[in-house]
Amino acid sequence: xxxxxxxxxxxxxxxxxxxxxxxxxxxxxxxxxxxxxxxxxxxxxxxxxxxxxxxxxxxxxxxxxxxxxxxxxxxxxxxxxxxxxxxxxxxxxxxxxxxxxxxxxxxxxxxxxxxxxxxxxxxxxxxxxxxxxxxxxxxxxxxxxxxxxxxxxxxxxxxxxxxxxxxxxxxxxxxxxxxxxxxxxxxxxxxxxxxxxxxxxxxxxxxxxxxxxxxxxxxxxxxxxxxxxxxxxxxxxxxxxxxxxxxxxxxxxxxxxxxxxxxxxxxxxxxxxxxxxxxxxxxxxxxxxxxxxxxxxxxxxxxxxxxxxxxxxxxxxxxxxxxxxxxxxxxxxxxxxxxxxxxxxxxxxxxxxxxxxx
Amino acid sequence: xxxxxxxxxxxxxxxxxxxxxxxxxxxxxxxxxxxxxxxxxxxxxxxxxxxxxxxxxxxxxxxxxxxxxxxxxxxxxxxxxxxxxxxxxxxxxxxxxxxxxxxxxxxxxxxxxxxxxxxxxxxxxxxxxxxxxxxxxxxxxxxxxxxxxxxxxxxxxxxxxxxxxxxxxxxxxxxxxxxxxxxxxxxxxxxxxxxxxxxxxxxxxxxxxxxxxxxxxxxxxxxxxxxxxxxxxxxxxxxxxxxxxxxxxxxxxxxxxxxxxxxxxxxxxxxxx
Numbered sequence: 117x118x119x120x121x122x123x124x125x126x127x128x129x130x131x132x133x134x135x136x137x138x139x140x141x142x143x144x145x146x147x148x149x150x151x152x153x154x155x156x157x158x159x160x161x162x163x164x165x166x167x168x169x170x171x172x173x174x175x176x177x178x179x180x181x182x183x184x185x186x187x188x189x190x191x192x193x194x195x196x197x198x199x200x201x202x203x204x205x206x207x208x209x210x211x212x213x214x215x216x217x218x219x220x221x222x223x224x225x226x227x228x229x230x231x232x233x234x235x236x237x238x239x240x241x242x243x244x245x246x247x248x249x250x251x252x253x254x255x256x257x258x259x260x261x262x263x264x265x266x267x268x269x270x271x272x273x274x275x276x277x278x279x280x281x282x283x284x285x286x287x288x289x290x291x292x293x294x295x296x297x298x299x300x301x302x303x304x305x306x307x308x309x310x311x312x313x314x315x316x317x318x319x320x321x322x323x324x325x326x327x328x329x330x331x332x333x334x335x336x337x338x339x340x341x342x343x344x345x346x347x348x349x350x351x352x353x354x355x356x357x358x359x360x361x362x363x364x365x366x367x368x369x370x371x372x373x374x375x376x377x378x379x380x381x382x383x384x385x386x387x388x389x390x391x392x393x394x395x396x397x398x399x400x401x402x403x404x405x406x407x408x409x410x411x412x413x414x415x416x417x418x419x420x421x422x423x424x425x426x427x428x429x430x431x432x433x434x435x436x437x438x439x440x441x442x443x444x445x446x447x448x449x450x451x452x453x454x455x456x457x458x459x460x461x462x463x464x465x466x467x468x469x470x471x472x473x474x
Numbered sequence: 475x476x477x478x479x480x481x482x483x484x485x486x487x488x489x490x491x492x493x494x495x496x497x498x499x500x501x502x503x504x505x506x507x508x509x510x511x512x513x514x515x516x517x518x519x520x521x522x523x524x525x526x527x528x529x530x531x532x533x534x535x536x537x538x539x540x541x542x543x544x545x546x547x548x549x550x551x552x553x554x555x556x557x558x559x560x561x562x563x564x565x566x567x568x569x570x571x572x573x574x575x576x577x578x579x580x581x582x583x584x585x586x587x588x589x590x591x592x593x594x595x596x597x598x599x600x601x602x603x604x605x606x607x608x609x610x611x612x613x614x615x616x617x618x619x620x621x622x623x624x625x626x627x628x629x630x631x632x633x634x635x636x637x638x639x640x641x642x643x644x645x646x647x648x649x650x651x652x653x654x655x656x657x658x659x660x661x662x663x664x665x666x667x668x669x670x671x672x673x674x675x676x677x678x679x680x681x682x683x684x685x686x687x688x689x690x691x692x693x694x695x696x697x698x699x700x701x702x703x704x705x706x707x708x709x710x711x712x713x714x715x716x717x718x719x720x721x722x723x724x725x726x727x728x729x730x731x732x733x734x735x736x737x738x739x740x741x742x743x744x745x746x747x
Contacts, residue, residue: 129621130614318609322617323592323599326585330593333582340542340580341660342568342597351603399584 135317152306157299165298166371172412173305174367177312179392179404181359186390187398188320189352190332191241195234195253196360197385198260201377202230203364205270208279211292211369212272219284219291223308223365230361231354233260238353242346257386264377280374292369301370308366312359317401319355328352329399395448397457406456414441481519485712492520494556495696496541496664501550503536510536511547512720518664523690524698525707527731528717529740534700535577537717538666541698542574543567569597573662575653577669577700583642587633587652588624590641594659595620624659630692631655631685647678651685658689665689667699671706679703683710708732716740 126132136142160169178200185191193199207226211219237256241249264270271279283293290296291304319325327348330338339345368375375381388411396407415437422433452459481493496518503511511533518524526534539545541552543564552559554570562570573594582590599620605612628634631651636644641652650670657665670686671679683706689695701707707714708728716724716731718740724731731737 129618129625133614133617133621315607318607318613319603322606322609322613323596323601324603324606326589326593327596329585329589330582330596333584334580337576337580337582338593339564340544340568340574340576341593341656342565343593344563344565355603 133321135321149310152310157303160298160302162298165302167416168412170301170305170371172408173302173309174363174371175389175392175408175412176309176405177366178360178363178389179396179408180312180316180401181356181363182389183393183396183398183401183404184316184320184328184359185352185356186393187400187403188325188332189328189349189356191238191349191352192246192250193253193356194250194383194386194390195237195256195260196389197381197383198257199230199234199237199357199360200364200367200385201260201264201381202233202357203227203361204368204375204381205264205279205377206230206361207365207369208281209270209272211282211284215282215284219286219304219369223362223369226365227358227361230364231357234357234360235350235354238350238357241349241353254383254386257383261377261381276376278374278376279368281369281372284369292373294373296370304370305366308362312362313401313405316355316359320401324351332399391445395445395455397455397460400455400457402460403455403457406460410456411441414444489521489691491522491712494518495520495554497553498537498540499551499553501537501540501547501552503533503540503545503547509720511540511717513550514717514720514722515550516715516722516725518696518698519712520696521690521694522696522712523686523710524696525711525714526698526700526717527702527704527707527714528723531719532717533720534717535668538574538668538698538700541567541664542572542666568660571660571663572666573657573660573664574666575650575657575668575670577672579646579649579653581641581649581653581656584640586638586640587644587655588628588637590652591624591628591655591659592620594656595624597660623661627655627658630688631658647674650674650678650682654682654685658693658695661693662695664696664698667697667701669700669702671701671703679706686710 126137131137134142136145156169178196182193182196185193203226206229207222210217210222210225214222237253240252244252265277268277271277274280281292283290283295285291286304289300291300320328327338327343328351330341330343331345331348331352335345338348364381368380372380392407392411393404394407395410396405397403418437418440419433422428422436423430428436448455481491483491485491494517497515498517499515501511501514502509514533514537526537528534536545540547543562543566546561554572582593585593599616601613601616628637631654633648633651633655636648636652641649644652654667654670657667667686671682674682686697686699687710690697699707699711711728713726714724714728714731715722716734716737723740724734724737726734
């Protein structure tokens with residue numbers, strides 16, 4: 117009833133091509149942005165920032181990155197954790213080497229460095245596909261973790277082998293280090309996630325995105341219409357690496373503050389982001405957000421229910437939490453293999469007609 | 475008019491046939507010990523509809539694959555627009571202005587019809603990565619300009635109604651049409667059609683024939699096609715190459731070919747005594 121597109125005509129191709137061609141969608145999107153930028157920063161506290169919003173936003177960037185590679189270009193990657201570590205260590209080296217340069221420069225720069233590294237590990241994709249490529253990226257994951265453990269230069273020869281983010285500010289507002297306020301952490305992540313989503317959307321709706329999707333759907337046909345498979349795959353790896361690097365940099369500097377590579381960027385991180393992408397929906401920017409929200413919120417929600425509501429011991433709750441989220445993932449994959457984004461699309465299609473049956 | 479040496483004549487229905495566009499010289503293609511194509515030469519003139527026919531396994535599709543760059547022949551030369559073509563990857567061939575469709579439909583199932591046809595414009599879209607990230611400005615203008623061309627082709631092939639439908643949901647006949655639209659969107663100089671009418675009913679075949687003729691007529695597209703329906707081939711094409719077991723056994727106008735004893739033998743079999 118309230119979700120209507122009648123009377124909503126596109127008179128130019130540009131209008132037809134916009135991200136939200138339906139007026140209602142467009143206003144909803146503006147409303148979400150307004151709440152995110154103008155309301156949440158004023159009411160957020162440490163618990164909500166650290167448990168929910170900051171990890172959600174950072175994982176959303178990582179999920180967008182992996183979605184570009186896996187969802188749009190069809191190249192499976194299990195190296196996300198290692199690639200995030202590249203972003204984290206790059207931003208750490210940059211922060212400590214050039215303390216006077218703004219973090220707003222360091223973080224994208226760390227993204228660019230990661231893009232280079234990921235492109236390098238993407239080279240095998242020119243020869244191998246599917247499971248075999250997944251195994252090759254798995255090798256990248258283990259190699260990168262080993263590298264950051266073994267070479268002391270990366271952690272500035274610190275005795276513990278950890279890296280910890282020094283205090284840095286942007287226009288006088290501290291955004292890293294232990295004295296960071298909750299809203300500042302949230303804001304910096306929100307800015308990056310907004311830009312990342314915009315860029316990802318613009319890339320995926322234009323000719324670059326079509327090249328990626330052509331490679332994903334049928335690489336032989338893609339080549340016959342003039343797509344250079346090597347370029348298409350490597351740009352997907354590079355762009356994906358850029359976003360994952362930014363996510364890694366923020367994850368370390370803003371969220372964790374201090375990190376040890378094996379613990380923070382291990383193989384479980386790769387799988388976590390992959391689950392986000394699959395549950396959210398492959399080949400959908402919205403799906404990246406939905407998946408990240410699902411995987412971040414579910415453990416928080418379950419913990420609150422088990423410990424807070426039912427009063428069970430925390431160790432039991434922690435184990436149950438694994439069982440339930442694992443089970444839910446399986447249920448999800450069976451019932452809706454195209455993810456939350458597909459559920460969202462179906463809901464919208466139904467809403468168009470509601471409450472009339474036809 | 476000499477059908478075999480080709481070039482520069484006017485057909486009975488008044489279409490102008492230009493110079494030789496593509497020339498295959500003594501092509502031999504082997505897969506290990508199997509000889510798929512054996513010393514075949516033929517040419518394609520500008521503006522003509524050229525058919526390649528032959529029994530199953532004759533090497534017709536291999537021939538198209540040689541033209542579109544999937545296979546590089548062991549022997550022989552491919553000349554395009556008067557220049558010898560070095561060994562190329564398929565995407566380089568596409569950028570020279572050669573488009574094709576496949577025997578088994580090769581569409582991008584996860585994308586909408588519109589996006590599929592838009593992929594046909596990829597060789598014409600030049601906006602760089604950075605301007606696409608920003609979108610407003612160059613990238614958007616390019617997208618709109620190409621969309622206009624694509625919409626014309628969508629109109630031409632009468633698939634307006636299914637523009638935004640995901641290709642995976644379409645029936646076979648429409649998929650074939652979308653694939654043709656994608657190939658046509660590239661505005662190719664030479665269009666290769668691999669069995670465009672396979673598996674179609676009479677009406678769909680009529681539609682497809684109409685599209686092929688008006689493509690050739692309106693856009694001046696040169697067309698090389700493989701087809702098993704002899705009625706269609708004889709009606710549509712200006713000249714026909716006949717292959718059998720990797721060898722060329724006939725070449726000429728449909729009438730020449732129809733009366734060629736070797737061709738009749740290949741199709742109907744020959745008595746061994």
